[in-house]
Amino acid sequence: MSKVPFITKEEAQEIAKTYPTPFHLYDERGIRANAKAVKEAFAWNPGFKEYFAVKATPNPCLIQILRDYGCGCDCSSMTELMLSKAMGMEGADIMFSSNETPEEEYAYAAKIGAIINLDDITHIEFVENILGKLPETMSCRYNPGGVFKMSNGIMDNPGDSKYGFTTEQMFDGYRILKEKGVKNFGIHAFLASNTVTNEYYPMLAKQLFELAVRLEKETGADIKFINLSGGVGIPYQPDQEPNDIKAIGEGVRKVFEEVLVPAGMGDIAIYTEMGRFMMGPYGQLVTKAIHEKHIHKEYIGVDACAVNLMRPAMYGAYHHITVLGKENAPCDHQYDIAGSLCENNDKFAVDRMLPQIDKGDYLVIHDTGAHGYAMGYNYNGKLKSVELLLKEDGSVEMIRRAETPKDYFATFDCLPIYQNLEKEF
Numbered sequence: 001m002s003k004v005p006f007i008t009k010e011e012a013q014e015i016a017k018t019y020p021t022p023f024h025l026y027d028e029r030g031i032r033a034n035a036k037a038v039k040e041a042f043a044w045n046p047g048f049k050e051y052f053a054v055k056a057t058p059n060p061c062l063i064q065i066l067r068d069y070g071c072g073c074d075c076s077s078m079t080e081l082m083l084s085k086a087m088g089m090e091g092a093d094i095m096f097s098s099n100e101t102p103e104e105e106y107a108y109a110a111k112i113g114a115i116i117n118l119d120d121i122t123h124i125e126f127v128e129n130i131l132g133k134l135p136e137t138m139s140c141r142y143n144p145g146g147v148f149k150m151s152n153g154i155m156d157n158p159g160d161s162k163y164g165f166t167t168e169q170m171f172d173g174y175r176i177l178k179e180k181g182v183k184n185f186g187i188h189a190f191l192a193s194n195t196v197t198n199e200y201y202p203m204l205a206k207q208l209f210e211l212a213v214r215l216e217k218e219t220g221a222d223i224k225f226i227n228l229s230g231g232v233g234i235p236y237q238p239d240q241e242p243n244d245i246k247a248i249g250e251g252v253r254k255v256f257e258e259v260l261v262p263a264g265m266g267d268i269a270i271y272t273e274m275g276r277f278m279m280g281p282y283g284q285l286v287t288k289a290i291h292e293k294h295i296h297k298e299y300i301g302v303d304a305c306a307v308n309l310m311r312p313a314m315y316g317a318y319h320h321i322t323v324l325g326k327e328n329a330p331c332d333h334q335y336d337i338a339g340s341l342c343e344n345n346d347k348f349a350v351d352r353m354l355p356q357i358d359k360g361d362y363l364v365i366h367d368t369g370a371h372g373y374a375m376g377y378n379y380n381g382k383l384k385s386v387e388l389l390l391k392e393d394g395s396v397e398m399i400r401r402a403e404t405p406k407d408y409f410a411t412f413d414c415l416p417i418y419q420n421l422e423k424e425f
């Protein structure tokens, strides 16, 4: 599948007059079409709900779009809970799937009625001590250990991951929770990340559905929902076949009818906590080539850096790049595309074949809509960029302003000199 920028070179030039590069741009039309497809793919399950993983793209303006399709929020921290609450969500609209969770975060989650998804069996007592009494609805995160394999060779390694309850702990945990008065139960698991195959959710679902049947039979816990969490991936490489969410929904339905319906558990709700799949393809980072450097390799220096998009530096992740205005030019130049951090891993691409790049060219870095801006940091004193929404009518709206030096210095309460910085800029 070819990767298409949301904007032309002329449009980038126009936008940059108001919002200088680098900027993150999100495509409202794409977000809506995808959210609608997700909703339809699981419409067979009356209780279905997607809890958008806030950590992927923590921007309320974008999450508000997902609200139109019935999405709630999946939170991993205090500020994500606060953001969801501030957006008007409460109770069953919020899932709290955290780990190594501080006391005050559990307390706040309970206060706003979020569904608490426990990451460990010892957290039963931990939460009980904080709240006095456990909420009526609780969920537990499952980690079967071992490796998770699919037929296309994709696999992940739950046995090596810090999350969840073991199988034995699931049974003990549900018994204890039931004794302590919990009435409604959920099961959650996240066993493989960025899976680009329609097989992942159905395989995971089968494993969780079978566990649910055994758990209900052996502990008497009333299981109300099964949360397939995140992990549905996107094709970062242009030659990858994207996931077909309709086929994924149908695959889950098939195992639902095979396993849960015959067990008399056909009223269970399916929940998801997708982040990447909901937003990843609908964000692009636009940056400008500001330097070219010819040493042992050919470098193009751009005005974005790993602070704007950390995935290539952190994971060596591939993000496709289009040079605006040169969409059809031959890719006959080999470049490293470098950001300005004092870190040699600050490269958006290494040995990438691209059209000849000239200073002033705009580069579009694709698939930055999830785990992009969100992973940003302030190393080298770099400031985070603006976030822009390309609306369905073609207009551009600022949905988060760029950071300024004042933001960077804002936490130095002890040094009043920094509070008068405005006059410096």
Ligand SMILES: *Cc1c(COP(=O)(O)O)cnc(C)c1O
Pocket (backbone or CB within 6 Å): 053, 055, 056, 074, 076, 097, 098, 190, 193, 194, 229, 230, 231, 232, 273, 274, 275, 276, 277, 370
């Ligand atoms: C990160 C995360 C998600 C979202 O994962 P994606 O790969 O972005 O879909 C969902 N649930 C939990 C608990 C997570 O940690």
